[in-house]
Amino acid sequence: MPRVTVCLAVYNGAASIRKAMQTVLDQTYRDFDILVLDDGSTDASSEIVQGMIDEGHPIRLLRTANAGLGEGRRRMTLEATGEFVAFIDHDDFWLPHKLAAQVQQLDETGAVLAHADAWYVYDDGREVARDLRLSGSPWECLIPNNRVIASTAVYRREAMLEAGNFIADTVRCSDWYGWAILASKGEFVHWPEKVVRYSVLSSSLANAGFRFFDAQRHLIENHFFPRFDELMQGVPATQAILYRKALRQTLGAAYSGMARQRIRAGDSREARKFAQKAVQVGYDVPRVWSRSLGILLLGR
Numbered sequence: 001m002p003r004v005t006v007c008l009a010v011y012n013g014a015a016s017i018r019k020a021m022q023t024v025l026d027q028t029y030r031d032f033d034i035l036v037l038d039d040g041s042t043d044a045s046s047e048i049v050q051g052m053i054d055e056g057h058p059i060r061l062l063r064t065a066n067a068g069l070g071e072g073r074r075r076m077t078l079e080a081t082g083e084f085v086a087f088i089d090h091d092d093f094w095l096p097h098k099l100a101a102q103v104q105q106l107d108e109t110g111a112v113l114a115h116a117d118a119w120y121v122y123d124d125g126r127e128v129a130r131d132l133r134l135s136g137s138p139w140e141c142l143i144p145n146n147r148v149i150a151s152t153a154v155y156r157r158e159a160m161l162e163a164g165n166f167i168a169d170t171v172r173c174s175d176w177y178g179w180a181i182l183a184s185k186g187e188f189v190h191w192p193e194k195v196v197r198y199s200v201l202s203s204s205l206a207n208a209g210f211r212f213f214d215a216q217r218h219l220i221e222n223h224f225f226p227r228f229d230e231l232m233q234g235v236p237a238t239q240a241i242l243y244r245k246a247l248r249q250t251l252g253a254a255y256s257g258m259a260r261q262r263i264r265a266g267d268s269r270e271a272r273k274f275a276q277k278a279v280q281v282g283y284d285v286p287r288v289w290s291r292s293l294g295i296l297l298l299g300r
Contacts, residue, residue: 002058004032004099004154005082009072013090014043016199018052023093025057029100032086033058037076040066045090070174073166077157085157087175091199092151098195102154105189112159112186113138113179116152118196129194138179138188139235144246146176148188151196159185167223172215177223184231210265213257220251252282256291263295271295 006024010017017036024034036059038046046063053059062079064072077085084106088094102114120128132147141147153175160166163181166174179188224231224247232240255278262271275292282288 002031002033002082004029004084004086004103005076005080005157006032006034006086006088006099007037007073007076007080008034008088008090009037009039009069009076010041010045010049010090011039011066012041012043012045014041014045014048016091017045018048020088020090020093021049021052021057021059023096024088026096027094027099028096029103031103032082032099033060035060035062035076035080037062037064037072037079039064039068039072067168068171068174070166070170071168073174073178074168077160077165080157083157084154085160086154087150088196089151089199091201093197094151095195098152099154101191101193101195105191106154106156109187109189111189112182113148113153113155113188114191115141115148115154115188116191116196117194118149118152118198119194120200121197122200127197130198131192131194132190133192137235137239138183139239139243141188141190142176142180142183143243144250146173146179148175148179149196149198150175151198153179155182156186170215170218172212173219177219180224180231181227184233210258210261213254213261216254217251217258220247220254249282249285249288252278252280252285252288255281256288259295260291268295 008020021034036049038049038061046061049059049061053061084103086099102116105111105114117132118130120130130149160178160182163185166178228244232243255274259271259274259278262274272295275295278288278292
């Protein structure tokens with residue numbers, strides 16, 4: 001049985017999925033299989049994957065009704081057979097030595113997750129280096145915001161299942177919650193080399209839009225804070241206090257982002273509601289006030 005299951009969830013990714021999977025098949029590390037979950041695509045994604053299966057490649061294909069990336073990651077972790085699980089998105093591309101280096105890291109350190117740096121590739125042709133320069137606790141990667149790039153991550157499957165697995169009730173930021181519960185099970189190891197080309201589409205920028213901020217809000221309010229003490233077991237109390245404060249500040253920023261998105265959409269009533277919540281929660285964050293005051297005072 002392969003040691004690594006490479007998991008790829010796709011929704012209408014026919015334009016790039018063959019290239020993405022080819023970068024997996026070209027890995028110098030060979031002890032892997034590929035699990036593709038087609039999340040209700042209406043294009044030829046499944047047909048392309050089936051064609052690669054027919055060519056004899058070690059690929060399994062699951063077809064499901066569209067349920068979103070959170071459910072996709074949860075399901076793929078359950079269905080994976082490898083000791084390790086590695087994620088790749090259908091429009092991201094690996095360098096050939098990625099898996100070899102990260103499996104070696106996991107074996108040498110006993111960490112529960114390995115991740116790395118990447119290039120952010122925009123659809124206007126720009127490439128921006130994402131160098132994390134991290135050290136110390138895995139929580140440095142996760143608070144105040146997630147800095148583990150999903151397509152660079154390789155994690156221990158059993159540790160993720162013991163932690164509770166990904167959750168289905170969020171499409172955006174589902175990886176953030178998964179990494180957070182995994183951090184309670186062991187250390188993360190970061191490899192300071194760019195090994196992934198991570199596609200950032202103008203139609204779905206990770207840091208823009210009401211749904212992104214609302215996903216942050218939902219996770220912090222309904223998942224992080226209710227489990228905070230449990231997740232922080234083993235973290236020094238003084239540090240846990242700082243992490244709680246940082247999450248509260250991120251929550252305030254999320255509310256202010258929601259307010260800004262609503263005012264742009266012409267919904268001043270909802271915008272004021274979110275702006276009020278933002279300053280209540282993020283009262284010590286300057287950008288929360290700069291985003292919210294105009295909405296509260298002037299309705300813009």
